[in-house]
Amino acid sequence: MKNVLITGGTSGIGLGIARAFAAKGYNLLINGLEPNGPEIAKELAAEHGIKVIHSPANLMQPEQIREMVALAERVLGQVDILINNAGIQHVAPVDEFPEDKWDAIISVNMSASFHAAKAVWPGMKTRGFGRIINIASAHALRASEYKIAYVTAKHGIAGLTKVLALEGAPHNITCNAICPGYVRTPLVEAQIADQAKAHQMSESDVIEKVMLKKQPVKQFVTIDAIANLALYLASETAGQLTGAMLPIDGGWSAQ
Ligand code: NAD
Numbered sequence: 723m724k725n726v727l728i729t730g731g732t733s734g735i736g737l738g739i740a741r742a743f744a745a746k747g748y749n750l751l752i753n754g755l756e757p758n759g760p761e762i763a764k765e766l767a768a769e770h771g772i773k774v775i776h777s778p779a780n781l782m783q784p785e786q787i788r789e790m791v792a793l794a795e796r797v798l799g800q801v802d803i804l805i806n807n808a809g810i811q812h813v814a815p816v817d818e819f820p821e822d823k824w825d826a827i828i829s830v831n832m833s834a835s836f837h838a839a840k841a842v843w844p845g846m847k848t849r850g851f852g853r854i855i856n857i858a859s860a861h862a863l864r865a866s867e868y869k870i871a872y873v874t875a876k877h878g879i880a881g882l883t884k885v886l887a888l889e890g891a892p893h894n895i896t897c898n899a900i901c902p903g904y905v906r907t908p909l910v911e912a913q914i915a916d917q918a919k920a921h922q923m924s925e926s927d928v929i930e931k932v933m934l935k936k937q938p939v940k941q942f943v944t945i946d947a948i949a950n951l952a953l954y955l956a957s958e959t960a961g962q963l964t965g966a967m968l969p970i971d972g973g974w975s976a977q
Contacts, residue, residue: 723772725749725798726956727791729781729838730808732756734907735857738945739805739952740766746953749773751794751801753808755780773798781808781834782826791841800849801842803956806835806879807857811909813868813916824871831875832882839886839897852895853956856883857948860903860936860971868920880967887965896964898955903971904933906942939972 726743730736732754740752744766752763755778763776775797779790794801809831812823839854846852861869862876879899886897904910910933917928934940947970954960969975 723747724802726803727751727794727801728805728807729753732759732762735945735948736807739949742949744770749798751775753777753779782829784837787837788841800845803853804842805855811872811913813920815868816870819870827871828875832878846895847893850894854897855952855955856899858899858901860901860974862901863975884965898966900948900951901967901969902943902948903937903974904942936974937972943970
């Protein structure tokens with residue numbers, strides 16, 4: 723069975739994707755900063771009879787990304803599927819946006835995907851198979867105020883996705899981005915509070931008037947929907963689907 727490396731695989735969307743791939747029998751390396759990462763890995767391995775390892779690599783450190791990929795290659799044998807999912811957010815008007823938050827968001831949400839792709843690339847090229855799936859955002863396609871670093875990084879992921887698709891084409895390496903609208907994860911729970919402050923609104927008004935205002939379907943996107951699309955993109959049959967920015971956003975980007 724193929725092996726998958728998922729960054730940010732110990733929380734929210736990444737953990738949902740890890741569970742979906744585990745249930746299909748894939749072996750996993752799950753990366754993430756949550757302290758219970760090793761327990762999640764053990765639980766998934768026992769439940770599904772697969773190999774799962776956890777890496778607490780800090781994606782702000784390129785050397786740690788390279789070591790994480792080397793660990794996966796050593797313990798699992800190879801990385802067939804890379805899912806660049808880890809992401810962070812900070813919400814503030816541009817003139818108050820802290821420089822260190824800008825640097826961190828560009829590093830985790832954008833540069834880490836380059837370092838991880840570069841590290842898995844030689845193995846994928848040699849074997850003539852690779853699937854790179856970037857969990858981008860509707861903010862890779864559309865902008866919102868107060869999210870200068872996040873929107874910039876996610877638009878950068880659109881460029882990275884397309885270049886990797888072109889360079890991977892001769893080697894059966896595909897690269898696509900999933901662009902979700904709002905999903906109710908710990909990242910969004912934190913934003914509800916931050917947005918309430920930035921917009922000077924109540925938290926329930928932020929959900930209705932800011933977040934779901936942009937999603938005509940008026941529901942949060944489910945983690946299951948994203949995980950199922952990732953499973954399809956990872957499959958052998960998805961070889962012709964490459965370089966695409968795929969929205970699951972309740973109609974947000976149709977506007
Ligand atoms: P989350 O906060 O639940 O999980 C983020 C994960 O990234 C965690 O496991 C965390 O440990 C990891 N992480 C953060 N910084 C890291 C670092 N420096 N090194 C290693 N790991 C790090 O968030 P989520 O909502 O599940 O988001 C996952 C991805 O989906 C992100 O890229 C996010 O931008 C994107 N996304 C989320 C939503 C949403 O509404 N939740 C919508 C669109 C896109």
